[in-house]
Amino acid sequence: MPAPVARPAGGRLSSASTIRRKGDRPLRTNTAKAKLRAGKPVSVVNPTYTSAGLVELLGRQGFDVIFLDTEHGPAGWDEVEDMVRAAELVNATPIVRVQSHDVSVITRALDRGAGGVQIPHVNSRVEAEEVVRHAKFAPIGHRGFAGGRSAFGEKMSEYTKRANDETMVVAMLEEVEALRNLDEILKVDHIDVFFVAPGDLAQSMGFPGQMDRPEVQAAIDEAVARVRAAGKAPGVLATPATVGRYLDKGALFLYVSLAALLDGGAKSFLGTVTRA
Numbered sequence: 001m002p003a004p005v006a007r008p009a010g011g012r013l014s015s016a017s018t019i020r021r022k023g024d025r026p027l028r029t030n031t032a033k034a035k036l037r038a039g040k041p042v043s044v045v046n047p048t049y050t051s052a053g054l055v056e057l058l059g060r061q062g063f064d065v066i067f068l069d070t071e072h073g074p075a076g077w078d079e080v081e082d083m084v085r086a087a088e089l090v091n092a093t094p095i096v097r098v099q100s101h102d103v104s105v106i107t108r109a110l111d112r113g114a115g116g117v118q119i120p121h122v123n124s125r126v127e128a129e130e131v132v133r134h135a136k137f138a139p140i141g142h143r144g145f146a147g148g149r150s151a152f153g154e155k156m157s158e159y160t161k162r163a164n165d166e167t168m169v170v171a172m173l174e175e176v177e178a179l180r181n182l183d184e185i186l187k188v189d190h191i192d193v194f195f196v197a198p199g200d201l202a203q204s205m206g207f208p209g210q211m212d213r214p215e216v217q218a219a220i221d222e223a224v225a226r227v228r229a230a231g232k233a234p235g236v237l238a239t240p241a242t243v244g245r246y247l248d249k250g251a252l253f254l255y256v257s258l259a260a261l262l263d264g265g266a267k268s269f270l271g272t273v274t275r276a
Contacts (some may be wrong), residue, residue, distance in 0.1 A: 030115050030166040032064045032093040036192055036233045036252055044095070044235075044255040050079040052086035054258065059090030069099045069256060070109070071120055077108060084113040095168060101127060105132040116168025118195065118198040123177045125184040132190045135169050137161075139191055168192045170234040170235060170253070174200035179223055180260045195235030196223045224249050240264050 013103045014267045032042050044065040047054040050073070055066050066087045067182035068080055075083065080096060087094035096109035097118040109117050119131045133141035137160040145156075170193040173179060179201075186194065198211040198220060207213050220236065228250040235253030246254060 011203050030093055030168065032115070033166065033168050033192060035064065039253055040269070041247060041252050044253060045261075046073075046255065046257045047083075048073070048258045050075045050083070052082045054145075055083045055086035055092070055094075056090055058258070059087055059092035063092055065093045065095050065116075065253075067118070068094055070105070071094070071099045077112065080109065080114075081112045087115075088113070091167070095170065097172075101131055101134070103134040103144065106131070107146070110135065110143070110163070110167060111146055115166065116170060118170035118172060118191070120172045120197075121174050121178075121200075122171040122185065123173075123175055124181050124189060128171055128185045128188040128191060131171060132169060132188060135167060136164050136190060140164055159180070169196050172197050173223060175204040175210075176201070176206075182223060182226055183230075184234055186227065191232070193233045193235040194223075194227045195253060196220050196227075198237055221249055224251055231249060 006013060024061040031180055035042050042064045044060070044067050045058050045063040046067040046069060047058055058066060066073060068083050070077075070080060084094045084096075093115040094113070096112075096114040096117040097120065098105040098109055099120070101122075106117050106119070117135055122128050133143075135141060135143060137143045137145070137192060143163075145160075167193045171185065171191050172195045173182065173185070174197040178185065182194075189209070197215060197248070199209075201219060202208065202211045202213065202216045205216060205219065207216060210216065224234040224236065234250060235255060236251045238246050238251070238254045238256055240256070241264075243254055243256070
């Protein structure tokens with residue numbers, strides 16, 4: 001059984017990972033992945049800025065997953081590694097959104113210790129299978145064999161097995177083409193989350209910048225239902241105002257940005273002050 005994780009004074013650890021030991025080295029178990037396997041929702045936050053301090057703060061708030069963005073965000077690889085370390089400190093699972101399906105960026109994120117990768121623009125079964133090959137070692141895939149900090153202190157034969165068991169793969173469905181091919185994409189094993197991304201989907205549907213249009217929301221809801229019907233975990237972008245609705249629809253991987261959280265809190269605070 002995993003050893004219990006000590007709760008630090010003045011803060012709390014999130015539930016996103018537990019720690020077990022092998023010899024003198026602590027080994028992390030990805031309990032965000034375990035929660036999804038058990039059909040439980042997982043909270044995901046994007047700190048927006050390249051700050052290890054923010055990652056630590058958000059982990060202590062209790063978020064299961066810290067989302068580190070190298071596709072649209074400003075983080076470079078050295079900053080990603082520092083933020084991964086901060087997530088590990090508070091036992092949150094760091095997931096890196098990479099720029100593409102390219103094997104080099106997927107491998108680089110995982111070698112720096114990411115607990116998972118989120119892959120943009122997965123539009124077909126062939127692309128989904130390619131992503132899995134890049135993210136998993138043999139016999140599942142053909143991930144490049146280099147090690148990196150994620151394997152420090154562990155026999156590589158043991159690390160490759162553990163990495164295959166623990167690493168999360170999140171496929172982003174961002175175009176009409178992806179939804180058209182969804183039934184085939186869902187047949188691909190070893191993908192933990194199928195994330196329906198509203199921004200690019202709206203643009204693909206001919207409604208750029210109009211994520212709230214009824215047609216876009218209906219497409220998201222239908223995709224979430226299809227993912228759940230296939231026995232897989234759907235992911236969505238949520239806000240404090242919409243997270244309850246998406247939970248009711250069956251979403252399990254619930255992403256929010258720090259900016260969205262600050263927006264509501266800041267407006268409430270400033271409104272109270274200005275009305276005084």
